[in-house]
Amino acid sequence: MIPPDQDFAARVRSSFDRQQAMELLGAQMTEVQAGMTEIVLPFREALTQQHGFVHAGIITAIADSACGYAALSLMPPDAVVLTIEFKVNLLNPAAGERFVARGRVVKPGRTIMVCTGEVVAEREDGAQQTVALIQATMMVVRDRPAVSD
């Protein structure tokens, strides 16, 4: 996948830094490639649901951002990315020291980009377990003022 914008990584990181929600959660973007990004979220009790695991919506937040920015990395500099929809399967309880979301583009269309990704929990002992699987549809928005991610 050849990105039309050679500065895609700087553009993606700059956009991520404007996501105040990621700061609230404590998530960081750890990797940007053409068509792929990685976001890491350390565990905190403030992120949990009633059973002490990280809330499915928060796991989804980092999975959605990882997919959206994978899509944005392949867009021209004047385009913004908009999440049309996603589907998330929760495979295992989100328990662990940190959570690594990876999103990648599987179909880079002119208007629509389809992405898949997963969130992997990393335990203290080094064990890894996939906790969520995402299949998402992103839109390339060129001709409108800034819209929702």
Add this chain to the structure above:
Amino acid sequence: MIPPDQDFAARVRSSFDRQQAMELLGAQMTEVQAGMTEIVLPFREALTQQHGFVHAGIITAIADSACGYAALSLMPPDAVVLTIEFKVNLLNPAAGERFVARGRVVKPGRTIMVCTGEVVAEREDGAQQTVALIQATMMVVRDRPAVSD
């Protein structure tokens, strides 16, 4: 829909109160009926993505909790609820003063409950707009220690 547990509302609210993620986001449970719940989230800049709208993952978090607790309201007292998966369509940018998530059970099975719901943005001028639609699958878990919502 007849709940097997007459104390379902107290049980649902008590579980919601243990969701530290909802506290982090600033969300409150405003209604619990048999097979339906409502969660309200006031706008804050800390919840936004790069364009100033509330992040899709955070919108999903309240939609998922509203659906999960709608399902829990119809479960026996010894059961816990687990989100198997959800699908969310983002219909409009999440702009507004507050966001109201409603989830309801459309198929209350013995093991599987299917829910639908939506998140509506309420603007300052009283206008309302649906920003997200969710279709979710919840599991009734009886024989295991507490697991992820």
Add this chain to the structure above:
Amino acid sequence: MIPPDQDFAARVRSSFDRQQAMELLGAQMTEVQAGMTEIVLPFREALTQQHGFVHAGIITAIADSACGYAALSLMPPDAVVLTIEFKVNLLNPAAGERFVARGRVVKPGRTIMVCTGEVVAEREDGAQQTVALIQATMMVVRDRPAVSD
């Protein structure tokens, strides 16, 4: 919802008649409104899976067509409709004399239309049961030669 093409019903029905797959299944379009269509499929053993119920993919075929044509009914005459994705929950076994799929547009966008729908089984005794729920994303395609439904 105001259709930009007053002849939408004839255009939708003419397109449906070109779906050879619907003829193979034995499905008929029974209603077309602005933003809503209905397709009926009589039961036949040739449509069943291993347990004697209609196959989930075939239930999906009529649900997808009902949603796609609901979207097409709101498009300008020079546009074609493309299914980007759908999510289907199977609520009950597809047993019955006939199956009625209804699709409706919930968000008629310029480029993207989001639809929901359901398939209802009608039994011999007049009883009805929802067997499937669909949430689908359709694309308005103007500037390309004909593409997939």
Add this chain to the structure above:
Amino acid sequence: MIPPDQDFAARVRSSFDRQQAMELLGAQMTEVQAGMTEIVLPFREALTQQHGFVHAGIITAIADSACGYAALSLMPPDAVVLTIEFKVNLLNPAAGERFVARGRVVKPGRTIMVCTGEVVAEREDGAQQTVALIQATMMVVRDRPAVSD
């Protein structure tokens, strides 16, 4: 993935042979492994939608069966498989000489199995293109009479 039933392949193939819908479509099961199956569907005009491509619902039918039988291959001999839900992204028009659906289990649970899969179009010149991506949830049903796949 270790199947609890050593005769899983014969059991899967025997169940597939009872799917009259697959016969109607002209689909054949070409491979069964523990946690993975493959189904092939040759192109026929009778399978097409209004633009001459294979209907999305029919593409979904083989993708669903491939995933369902991948799940069944890992179940004990007395269990049947039930499709709870699936999400399908259509990546490219379903044009080609034949369509190969592959489904595999990514999370083999006691009650729930999560599968992913894809449908690849094979063109006359040997070119291949992915036309659909599926993420599906299957249920292991032990204690009920046969239910819908």
